[in-house]
Amino acid sequence: MRIVLVSNSTMQPLAGLLKEHDVVVGGVADLLGWLIDPTAPPSDPLTEMVVVCPDGDSLLAPLGSVDLLDELGDRVEAFARDHPSVRVVVSTLLAPWRSAASFADAAEPRGRFASRASWDTTLARLAAELGNVSVLDVRGLAEEHGRATLVNDSYWYLGRIRWSTVGFQVLADELRRIVAATRSAARKVLVLDLDNTLWGGVIGEDGMSGIALGEEGSGKCFRDFQRQVLALKETGVLLAVVSKNDPAIVAEVLEEHPGMVLRTGDFVEVDAGWTNKADRIAEMASRLDLGLDSFVFVDDNPVERDLVRSTLPDVAVPDFPTRIDQLPSWFVDTVVTDWFPRSVVLDEDRAKTLQYQARGERRRAEAADMESFLASLDIRLSFRVDDASLVPRLAQLTQKTNQFNLTTERMTPAEIQQLISSPDHSVVACDYADRFGDEGTIGLAIIDLARGELQNLLLSCRVLGRGVEDALLAEVAVLVAARGHRRITGRFVPTSRNSVASSFLDRAGFRLLDNNGALVGEKEIL
Template sequence: MKVAVLSNINIDLIGKYLRENLRSLEDGKIEMYFGGYGQVVEELIGESSGLYEFNPDFAIIFIDADELFRDILSNPLSYLSEDIRGIVKERVSNLFHAISKYLDICPQGYALVNTLVMAPYSVMPYMDLNTDYSPSVMEFLANAELWELQKGLKNMVIVNWHSMVNRYGYNRLYDSRYWYLGRIKLSGEGLSRLAYLYSGYIKAIKGKTKKVLLLDLDNTLWGGIIGEDGLDGIELGEDGIGKAYRDFQKLVKILKEQGVLLAVVSKNNPSDVDEVFEKHPMMVLKKDDFVVFKVNWSDKAQNIKEIAEELNLGLDSFVFIDDSPFEREAVKRYLPEVVVPDFPDDPSLLPGWFCEIVENYFPKIWITEEDRKRSKMYQGEVRRKELMREFTSLEDYLRSLSMKAVISINDRRHVSRIAQLTQRTNQFNLTTRRYTEADIERFMENPEHLVFDLELIDKFGTNGITGVIIILFRKDGTALIDTFLMSCRIIGRGVEKAFLSYVVNYLRSQGVKILKGQYFPTKKNQLVSNLYGEMGFRKVEEDENHTEWEMDLSSRSVECPDWIRVEGRIEG
């Protein structure tokens, strides 16, 4: 992964902090480029600049507001308010257009730009907001202009540095001594916090987020123990410490609406818990907000393993919240892949603490329609697993689902979800190529590519868009499967055969004679190492890094399972 850093001040020391924060990505292989001091616009618009030669995946752009508006701050009484407003808009607009040009030429990358923060010091403190000269208004106008301009540029992301400074304090994050010694404004903590912030946005873009929040109940979602205190004795309401628990539930509900799955893991009597969810008037969360309920007296680690199996998700997708140090330690010991954060001793700290948990483990910048539906889709998955236990024959079970695969080609409504799947799918992913929304849009516009996506629907509802195949037409007349992936929640139903069968038949109708496929092994995709072989492709090349396959479409096909009905939708 390539990361470039551009700034109008010296932040070169941020490099080591970025490497620390990003070491979990790309096996820690991070290349970095630092632009010249104060050469932000020049780097962005100069096509022969080091930035273009480096061609980063992410361009970190950090703008110091005091330097950007130094002329006004140095001689404030010589400007009228309308002059100041015009200068602010012009400089932010110039920055935006430089970024826009860069992203037009390098659309596969992202530009991450901070919100502007001005020093909270002035020799005219009481004039701020009361006269034409107002640094507070300048800061507000600059960030509002940046936000307004950014709306039309998908690969430009605004990084909320303003919020970070408010949280930790300007004096902790900035150090004037470094500024006068080496034009370094940020303190060691400031550089560390800034690197952490930018890294969080990069992880969000790359889909490095946990998927499931596991929750205890007693002294976690409410105060007290329901089995001992009874319905009227637990603390949950709009007064006192009960409000902290209610506010915590509100935040958990918002997280669920962003696409994070909720599950309960509690040692309790099911009837007691049901009474709280059904009868307590202050409960924000309802039973149908959760995809799985494990309320029993069994070992919690075992319950979590069962949840992972039911949802068909890896244990490294889970975050477990429990007030009990004993239960937390047990899960840490037996399920080290699960994230188990410490729990605050003071319930009044719960809301703020939980926001930090979300920031650390559930980073997200955009919400897709798929995210909003995710909880219901996984509830359907749990019901499918329950139904499966009633059958002794797998084929009989699959036929009972009444599955329909809806396959679309170049459907621009699905760009966000397709990009998200390329970023997040690991197990059923033959090439593990990661693409941005801009990449997917470019493929759809380019006649050398076709982008197929698959939505699976059955008697329990939609599974959402869960499959992607990207085809590259080569100059030699052959076609290459650049990307073939499916969400883990639909593996094992024969959908991959139905999907590839449709694609093969479509390509044959377009005159393609030879279809090629590739497999690049990773730590997680051994599941599909021989997928092409199982579908009738011939192996033509193999080494330790990859395998190449091909199929002669004039003589071979991929058979679609008879328990899946396929419906095609051409170009949205």
């Protein structure tokens, strides 16, 4: 990114620390002039960011030019309005907080205290009015690191270098965060664990009254943390829960615990269960139609963090603080700053959670419709193994079934009879009935028990799409396993009419071994 630094102190060392950017640095006399000069680097069409960093120490010095600040404010505003595609970053003023007027300073309309306050007000107004103005809060950095660490008086007198080696590094890091925020590098979803993350203790063991969550003691750390998380949500970040817990207990805490700041409606999804968290995050990503690189996962458990880190490298997994009193500040300083930086919050951002909740509910409704439809059918399946009385019907099924038929291998009654009699083969017949009536024998599977091979599986098209094939395969797996096999192989031979069965092996969890005319796969069974 082309960045132009404008200051009345020497900023060249900062350029050396931002080598990944193309940084142009003005001289100490260019602070005011560059902003109104159409031929100066800030107005160059290639410039993407202008950083205005006035030296507070010299502007607020006794007999220093406070008027200059008013003029600077006007010029920054005019420049930002004229260059809407340039990100204009303006710094607060860093200066010794004592002045020669000592405690009388605060009463002076042009004193240090009032000047600084008025500059801050100007910056807040510009940031609110103009979407392309950001604030570089160097005073905030000084509160964090200590002013004495960040500045270096001797080099100011030697060559107008105000910042120390450490100071320039701190400035460079902060500018990188601002660049990240302008590039919308922010992630979209914060996935949270529950036990010992959103509250202290384990809800399944400690119960509603036993977990630490409230206004007292360590419970307040978690409550303050939740407040920060809620504030992040208000900027448009989606919140989700992935927890190893009983869903009913989790729902009870989210709805009823008096200490909770975050409630069910604040989350785009609440996923409580016992399966692998990495799988659940991946599934959530596909439900929400978001890439895994949109996710940040916060969990106190290092084992869960490692699992997600190694399985889903695109998901950001920050380390968790070792002391819970650090939880609220760690969250803002590290998680928010590193993964959810942003320059502006729009009204659309605030409505994000509702939007995505609707998206997730629609997906679930589609799935639930299918499930409730199937449930309403009251399907009853029965399986008969090597039943010789069914030979004519089974042969007929191999002859007539064209669509859901893995191999379309046609068989005569004699051939079926032979398989039924063979100790190394089995023929499984599947009968179907539901509340609308009895369909009789509608499917079969032929198994080579000696080799653990599914030779064919077919199903009448009358019962397709109701999960019957899965139930039939499960029956087959039981028989194969009973002969001591740990895996089963199966194959699909494509014809012009059996494409409906083409994805069956894949959906059923078979691993593709060969694809040479026929798809050959194998599946673990236990």
